[in-house]
Amino acid sequence: MSEITIDGKVCKARAGLTIAEVAKANGIYIPTLCNYRGLKPVGSCRVCTVRVGGRYMAACTQIAVEGMVVENTAPDLEDMRRSILEMLFVEGNHMCPTCEKSGNCELQALAYRYQIMAPRFPFQFPVRQVDASAPKIVLEHNRCIQCQRCVRSIQTEDGRRIFVPQNRSRRRKIGVDPRLVSELTDEMALKAMDVCPVGSILRKEVGFAVPIGQRKFDKKPIGTEIDEEITR
Ligand code: FES
Numbered sequence: 001m002s003e004i005t006i007d008g009k010v011c012k013a014r015a016g017l018t019i020a021e022v023a024k025a026n027g028i029y030i031p032t033l034c035n036y037r038g039l040k041p042v043g044s045c046r047v048c049t050v051r052v053g054g055r056y057m058a059a060c061t062q063i064a065v066e067g068m069v070v071e072n073t074a075p076d077l078e079d080m081r082r083s084i085l086e087m088l089f090v091e092g093n094h095m096c097p098t099c100e101k102s103g104n105c106e107l108q109a110l111a112y113r114y115q116i117m118a119p120r121f122p123f124q125f126p127v128r129q130v131d132a133s134a135p136k137i138v139l140e141h142n143r144c145i146q147c148q149r150c151v152r153s154i155q156t157e158d159g160r161r162i163f164v165p166q167n168r169s170r171r172r173k174i175g176v177d178p179r180l181v182s183e184l185t186d187e188m189a190l191k192a193m194d195v196c197p198v199g200s201i202l203r204k205e206v207g208f209a210v211p212i213g214q215r216k217f218d219k220k221p222i223g224t225e226i227d228e229e230i231t232r
Contacts, residue, residue, distance in 0.1 A: 002066035006050075007073055019059040019070055020048055029223040030072055031081060031110055033088075033197055034147035035060035045147055047084050047110070051077060078114070085110055086119035093125065093142035094198075100207055101199030103215025107145060108198075109222035126170070134181050136189040136204055141173050144200040150174060153195045156183050163192065174200075 002013045004022060011026040018041065023030045034045040043058035050059045051071040059070075071077060088107060096102050131139040150163040151174060162184055166175040176184070184192075192201045212218070 002064070004064050004066070004068040004070060006070040013064040013066075017064055019050060019052075019057070019062050019064050019068070022064045023059065023070075023072070028072065030059045031113070031223065032060055033106060033110070033145065034149065036149045036153065036195060036197075039149060039152045042148065042152070045084065045088075045145070047081055049077065049080060049084075082114045082116060083120065085114055086116060086121055088145050089116070090119050090121045090123045091126070092144065093128070095142075099143065099199040100202050101143075101196075103210075103212050103218040105199055105217070106197035106222065109217040112217075113222055128173070131175070132204075134176050134184065136184055136186065137176075137192065138202045138204060139175065140200050140202060143198045144174055145198055146172065146174065147197060148174065149195045149197065150192050150201055154184075154188050154192050156180055162188070 002015070004011050004013050004019070006019075006023055006026070006028050009026065009028065011022050011028070013022040014025075017025070020030050020032060020035060020041075030050065031047050032045075033047045034043070035041050035048065041058075041060040043061035046058060048059040049056050050062075051057070051074065052062070052068055059072075085107070089111065094107070096105070096108050099105065099108075102108060126142075128141040131141065146165075148163075148165070151161055151165065154162050156162065160177070160180055162176055162180045163174055164177050166173055189203050190206075193203045
């Protein structure tokens with residue numbers, strides 16, 4: 001067991017845990033999007049960026065080391081996170097009021113936390129098709145933030161990935177492998193919808209089972225409840 005400090009608070013750190021995990025275990029909130037409990041972190045969204053000794057690091061991938069002095073809530077760091085969230089909003093087409101994931105959406109919840117009223121960047125309004133070709137799910141590419149949580153978490157029994165990145169650059173999207181989509185069970189489809197931080201994966205024929213206003217972040221804003229469970 002080692003010790004690090006986060007914004008001046010001394011935190012116990014079990015060997016091998018990341019800064020984000022140590023923070024969580026010590027009741028400190030560091031925002032995350034691409035990171036998800038039980039999945040290997042990839043550090044792609046950078047929403048969890050902290051500063052250690054003047055260097056910027058992704059808290060979800062950086063292992064905590066004895067004596068680290070971590071800055072988490074410095075105003076410039078918080079503004080950097082806000083700008084990342086704003087970029088995610090302008091890069092896609094996010095119509096929160098009509099989204100099935102409203103109230104359960106981590107991007108929306110973070111926007112409320114960071115009090116984003118109007119992004120500082122121009123909206124891109126990309127033209128993206130909704131893909132309803134899979135039997136059990138709808139892929140709403142307009143909302144996808146490319147976190148790849150679905151890619152990493154939904155696999156067939158023999159470990160093949162059902163969700164796969166397709167194309168490159170601005171045309172990049174997350175699709176389903178046409179050879180494996182028939183193996184997507186009801187449970188896997190629900191899990192995929194659950195693991196998606198936004199409303200990009202929707203289970204067909206199941207909608208608004210929980211009314212808007214009674215959903216997870218309608219009851220408790222994101223970051224007000226620290227999950228004690230630390231797994232990777
Ligand atoms: Fe750490 Fe996305 S949560 S980079």
